[in-house]
Amino acid sequence: MRRDVFQAIADPTRRAILGLIAIQAMTPNAVAEHFNSTRQAVSNHIKILSECELLSQTQLGREIYYHFNPEKIKEVADWLAPFKKLWDDRFEQLDDLLIKMQSNPKDV
Incomplete structure (x- = not known):
């Protein structure tokens, strides 16, 4: 199933993740530190945001950084x-x- 932007932003946790990453690029571990949920749950939210192209990623060494896509x-x-x-x-x-x-x- 292909998700769209509206499905992605319907979840308050994903909106909070977007708010964090809009300020600065972050790794999934850095994002997870801001939430009282598992790293796996945060990674799933990031995956959904990435599928909807709200986030893009770059790799620096072993770390993946997620960036907000304002377009x-x-x-x-x-x-x-x-x-x-x-x-x-x-x-x-x-x-x-x-x-x-x-x-x-x-x-x-």
């Missing part, structure tokens, strides 16, 4: 953009209504 997360931002605009427009309408109610409560 892939852009898919999420692009998908969310119309919803953000919709909500921004609705909140602006609500603000206008509340201002109108404060100014002239009898007209509303």
